Amino acid sequence: MEIEIVGQVKCPECGNIVPKGRYCIFCRADITNAPPVITKKEPEEKEKKEMSLEERLELLEEELNKLKKDIDVLKRAIGLI
């Protein structure tokens, strides 16, 4: 995915990213025809690390143990144990 940074151009002379305008703020080169800055941005889903099956299983086991304890508490509460 490519996004264009509005209002910024790359100076063809010095290569700096400079505000769009008539002249480069660094080297004073004419940047009226300089190309707009394009930066590549990774989709956000890629930044999130996908959980492995083992990690998910671990979480589910933890959850299951919690629920088992809850069930025991409830059983005691109603006099089954």
Ligand SMILES: [Zn+2]
């Ligand atoms: Zn420049």
